[in-house]
Amino acid sequence: MTPRILYCHCAYARVLAPEVKQAVLAGLADAGVEFEAVPDLCEMSARRDERLQALAAEGPVKIAACFPRAVKWLFHSAGAPLPEEAEVLNMREQSAEAVLHNIVGVKV
């Protein structure tokens, strides 16, 4: 089963380097893959957004966001525990190249 792709833009804070998130977003758009991009996972978690529950329930997913521990417990906090096979790519620490390589196997 092909993992779904989720991208978090962290729109309400400046914790992600703009050049990293823009490059990841551009890379995903250029790769011609299907993905879901959301403004801010923290905000969705606070609202217990139903889409988080749907994403968590649909099997393998690759998430481009921040620290895996933070993402895991944000989903949990929203009542949507992530499946074991979920993979979180950390745009706070990894380069855009590394994130995109892992998600779509391409270089920026």
Place this chain on the structure above:
Amino acid sequence: MSAVLQVVMQPGASAQALSALLEKGYSVRVTQDAPRTAVSDPTEVAPSPSKWKPWFPVIDYQRCTNCMQCLSFCLFDVYGVSKEGKIQVQNQTNCKTDCPACSRVCPEVAILFPKYRHNPINGSEVQADDLRREAMKVDISALLGGDIYSMLRDRSAKAKSRFSKERDEDRALKERLNCLNKLQQAMDIPGEVLAALPSVDEIRRKAEVAKAKAEEAKRQFPS
């Protein structure tokens, strides 16, 4: 709270357009299944960027021991207890933006703020050094010279007695500022949060309510 409106675009969509939508609070689904820039539900109200910066504690339940220190510590009723007696974040929007103080008092480094600057409160993996140095745990007793609530009571009593004799308000203000500065530096609490703290009596009342809540939960659900 932000938008629930979802925009559907086809693969190959411009990253600039995507980014602009995300900044405005739209979620975007890029899929083959729909025509370019079709709005999935045009009856929805267009979103506007949230005024609330999503800043709130997230509990790592793999580390949390349900000690309830966060519940006793927070003066803003962010924490509560579930029906099963488990600590949980119940009022996210009560949390004071950029204040990570409760994570500092957590003895297990189990409270994270994903938008915080520094490790491991931002959700990075907790390292042995974090625990060994107890860098995350500020011993308020040591910081303020004893139990914080008895200290506040003593301070209040002394202040009343001193004011009745001397009315040395300047000195009291200076002491308070010193104390607040210590807290601000040690716990990285924004000045606005400290400035907005309730009165000593109100803090005491809230602390007693929170303590009673924590004790009741522990009594009902002993670990």
